[in-house]
Amino acid sequence: MNDLITTILLGIVEGVTEFLPVSSTGHLILAGALLGYDDSRWQLFNIVIQLGAILAVVVLYWRTFWAVMLGLVKREPHSVRFVRNLLIAFLPAAAIGLAFRKQIEALLLQPIVVAIALIVGGVAILVIEWLVKPGKTVGVADIPASKAVGIGFLQCLAMIPGVSRSGATILGALTLGVERRTAAEFSFFLAIPTMLGASVLELVKHHDTLATAQGVGISEIAIGFVVAFIVALLVVRWFVGIVGRRGFGPFAWYRIIVGTAALVWLLTK
Incomplete structure (x- = not known):
């Protein structure tokens, strides 16, 4: 398939799935298996374009971030707690990600792992939605x-x-007592340091392949970044609205259906 078409399609997949509980990385891996492109060649691209989706959160919630920055200057407790929560929630992923980087990268090339995880995750969502009562903690800083x-x-x-x-x-x-909208927004905000760190690490590791035929070039990454940004702008607001009305059940069934279809296809192709 033409690299430009692949770039746009993957940008759309990333923008749609990054903030939904359906696994953007998993969808990108399955897209690679379906479209038949070389996963190792596009691995850096798939990670870095996530920054486009992350930028969408910064744009959509710029008032929140601006208020926090001003609050930090004034040493307001609310802003301090907001930043504290993001930092301490980010640290486990940073530490474990660095310690097990090679093992994680090996999993990124196994579509069958994605299919199984989609199914198991879908069932887990249904169980949590059924068992967990609405949380009382409202607000990231709280x-x-x-x-x-x-x-x-x-x-x-x-x-x-x-x-x-x-x-x-x-x-x-949710299982720790945080209400739905706050849980979703905390996830959005936590994505910023998490994905920024992962992308910077990959750029440093693969900087020598950006301008060569060994990997996807900087122009393709730029296009994927912009496409993911635009699509994520539309998806985030929609997601917050539907979660408030219907919960996470629809995404659970989507995961189970897609995971099952992918598993059958991978085992029979």
Whole structure:
């Protein structure tokens, strides 16, 4: 398939799935298997274009971030707690990601792992939705530090492709007593340091392949970045609205259906 078409398609997939509890990385891996392109060649691209989706959160919530920055200057407790929660939730992923980087990268090339994780994750969402009562913690700054750390460790489950970073953090927050909208927004905000760190690490590691035929070039990455940004702008607001009305059940059934279809296809092709 033409590289430009592949770039646009992957940008759309990333923008749609990054903040939904369906695993953007998992969908990109399955897209690679379906489209038949070389996964190793596009691996850096798939990670870096996530920054486009992350930028969408910064744009959509710029008032929140601006207020926090001003609050930090004034040393307001609310802003300090907001930043504290993001930092301590980010640290487990940073530490474990660096320690097990090679093992994680090996999993990124196994579509069958994605299919199984999608199914298991879908069932887990249905169970959590059924068992967990609505949380009372409202507001990212009001999440206790101990719960922020717990959410951070649960985010590490997403190092298994197909689990979903947003799904792990949102559902982890729900089980710890955080209400739905706050859980979703905390997941959005936590994505910023997490994905920024992962992307910078990959850029440093693969900087010598950006301008060569060994990997996808900087122009393709730039196009994918812009496409992911535009699509994510539309998806984030829609996601917050549907979660408030219907919960996470629709995404659970989507995961189970897609995971089952992918598993059957991978085992029979």
